[in-house]
Amino acid sequence: MAGRTAGGLSGKGFRFAVVVSRFNEFITARLRASAVDMLERLGAATIEVIEVPGAFEIPAAARAAADTHGFDAIVCLGLILRGETPHFDFIAREVTRGIGQSALETGVPHAFGVLTCETLEEAIQRAGLKAGNKGAEAALAAVEMANLFSLLRVRFSGHK
Incomplete structure (x- = not known):
């Protein structure tokens, strides 16, 4: 018989980092506020907001946060808007x-x-x-x- 494992939606006891870029802050501030609000409503034990200059810096900061072993999950937030050069494609791919x-x-x-949008209007819609x-x-x-991840560790490895 096949087993089924799925995660729940309680943040109680879990620690979260929210890595957010400041570039395009009109949008990213709204993404951050909504993410933090959701984590608070779900009972997160710890929420640490980590600000970075732009979207390109998100992966490095997320990795540094993960390497501390102080977080159970990392939320990565940013906005990459298409311009007139191929820069959008390079940044979106690498991020x-x-x-x-x-x-x-x-x-x-x-x-x-991390939003990848063609226009500011599209970003506004996706930022709520x-x-x-x-x-x-x-x-x-x-x-x-x-x-x-917690459930898998407990259920299959005996660790919490």
Whole structure:
């Protein structure tokens, strides 16, 4: 018979880092506020906001936070807006790769809340100024993954 394992949505007892870029702060401040609010509502024990200059710096800061072993999950938030040069593609690719690599190499879940938008209007929509907020969604994913990793450790390795 097949087993089923899924994470829950209680942040109680879990520690979270929220790595957020300051560039495009009109949007990223809203992502951060929604992520922190969601983590608080779900009962997170610790929420540490780590600010970085831009999106490119998010993976390095997320990795540094994960390497401390002080967090159960990392929420990564930022905005990369397409401009008139290929810069957007390079940055978006490397930020995505770096966040994923950090999660895989450290064993600490990283939730991806970095918006890659064609226009400011699209970013405004995704930052919850009109409807849902990707910062809150990333926080939910982080809580679920922290729960899942904890459950897997307890259930299959005997460690908490």
